[in-house]
Amino acid sequence: xxxxxxxxxxxxxxxxxxxxxxxxxxxxxxxxxxxxxxxxxxxxxxxxxxxxxxxxxxxxxxxxxxxxxxxxxxxxxxxxxxxxxxxxxxxxxxxxxxxxxxxxxxxxxxxxxxxxxxxxxxxxxxxxxxxxxxxxxxxxxxxxxxxxxxxxxxxxxxxxxxxxxxxxxxxxxxxxxxxxxxxxxxxxxxxxxxxxxxxxxxxxxxxxxxxxxxxxxxxxxxxxxxxxxxxxxxxxxxxxxxxxxxxxxxxxxxxxxxxxxxx
Numbered sequence: 001x002x003x004x005x006x007x008x009x010x011x012x013x014x015x016x017x018x019x020x021x022x023x024x025x026x027x028x029x030x031x032x033x034x035x036x037x038x039x040x041x042x043x044x045x046x047x048x049x050x051x052x053x054x055x056x057x058x059x060x061x062x063x064x065x066x067x068x069x070x071x072x073x074x075x076x077x078x079x080x081x082x083x084x085x086x087x088x089x090x091x092x093x094x095x096x097x098x099x100x101x102x103x104x105x106x107x108x109x110x111x112x113x114x115x116x117x118x119x120x121x122x123x124x125x126x127x128x129x130x131x132x133x134x135x136x137x138x139x140x141x142x143x144x145x146x147x148x149x150x151x152x153x154x155x156x157x158x159x160x161x162x163x164x165x166x167x168x169x170x171x172x173x174x175x176x177x178x179x180x181x182x183x184x185x186x187x188x189x190x191x192x193x194x195x196x197x198x199x200x201x202x203x204x205x206x207x208x209x210x211x212x213x214x215x216x217x218x219x220x221x222x223x224x225x226x227x228x229x230x231x232x233x234x235x236x237x238x239x240x241x242x243x244x245x246x247x248x249x250x251x252x253x254x255x256x257x258x259x260x261x262x263x
Contacts, residue, residue, distance in 0.1 A: 001082075001223040002037070002261040005187055007074045007198070007254070009240050014248030016066045022242035025185065025229035026074040027057040033083050034226060039076030055089060056229040056237070068247070072240060077261065084220035085209045093180035093205030102233040103171040103183075106153040112138070113173035120177045128181075128204045128213065131173055136218045139166060148234060163200040163216040164234050170202050170215045171233070180205035182230050184212065185237040189224040189258040197256040200234065201225065226258070 007026065024047070030036050041047065044067075047059040063070060099105065105113070113131070120127035142160035152172040155165035167183055174181035181204045188199035201221050203210040212221025221227075231237035240254075 001189070002077065002079050003187070003189055003226055004077050004259045004261055005075065005197075005226065005256070007187075007239070007256040009072045009252065009254045010069065011071075012069045012251040012253075013067075013244075013246075014250070015246065016068055017063075017247035018066060018245045019062070019064050020067070020070065020242060020244035020247075021060065021062045022070070022072065022240060024059040024061065024072065024240055025052070025056050025237060026072070026239050027059065028076075028078060028186070028226060028228050029055070029057060031086060031227075033081040033086050035079045037077040037079060039074070039078075042071075042073040042075075044070045044072070054091065054230050054236070056231070074239075078226050080223045080226055082223040084212045084222055085206075086203075086212070088205065088208050088210055093210075096180040096182040096205065096232070097175050097178070098232060099172065099175055100233045100235075102151050102235065103168050103175065104151060104153065105172040105176050109153055109156055109169070109172050110176055112156070113176045116173070117177040120179055124179060124204075125206050125211070127177065128174065128179055128206070128211065131177075131179075132170065132213055132215050132218060135166065135170055135173070135215060139169065141166075141216055148238075163214075166215040167200045167202050168233060170213075174202070174204060182210075183233050183237050184221070184227055184230050185234070185239060186228045187226045187256060187258050188214075189226075189260055197258040198239070198254065199225070200237075203230065 152168040155161040201214040229237040
């Protein structure tokens with residue numbers, strides 16, 4: 001499927017900011033399942049480009065003059081294959097058995113995950129799928145009840161959250177039963193115009209492949225899913241993250257639109 005993506009992130013500050021730096025994971029990589037046809041960033045300052053520790057394309061921009069707002073835009077065309085399996089990269093999947101503060105497990109989550117531990121030893125793919133379906137029975141998709149700082153244990157106790165929360169809870173459980181799994185940020189194409197196009201899902205290491213699972217929707221990550229970045233959690237894979245000196249309170253508005261070019 002050929003997708004057209006347009007993503008705008010706008011920051012507005014209460015007072016003047018003397019200096020700000022933004023770390024952008026807004027440029028997808030070419031891979032066996034996605035081919036970048038064209039991609040463009042429109043930024044408020046010159047950017048340096050590098051690869052982070054996980055192989056994500058990362059741009060760093062520094063705005064070193066007084067400002068009260070910045071606008072960051074990404075736009076491009078990508079062709080995405082329907083396969084949810086992708087050959088493992090150079091990093092060992094065992095790296096993704098580690099937990100972070102956002103994916104740490106507590107006793108309640110450990111008890112929830114325990115029935116899948118024996119299955120995971122012999123049939124890891126079955127365990128990964130069954131864990132997803134069981135989690136979706138426990139949690140409901142509900143915006144506004146969590147935020148970027150909500151950890152897996154808190155989201156699980158609330159029994160609701162958004163794609164980010166579903167992914168964090170799943171990662172906590174997967175790690176507990178010995179399944180290497182990582183967080184994925186990206187975009188989701190849907191015909192529902194009310195659906196938020198920015199999305200998050202997970203990848204589970206099965207043999208020599210990463211298997212994409214969209215936990216919030218209970219499906220494989222196929223040709224509707226465009227991957228931007230991977231990491232241990234949201235903070236390591238989010239499209240835009242930064243720091244600033246001054247500015248007071250901040251208002252951030254992000255709008256992402258995904259269209260299919262095949263219809």
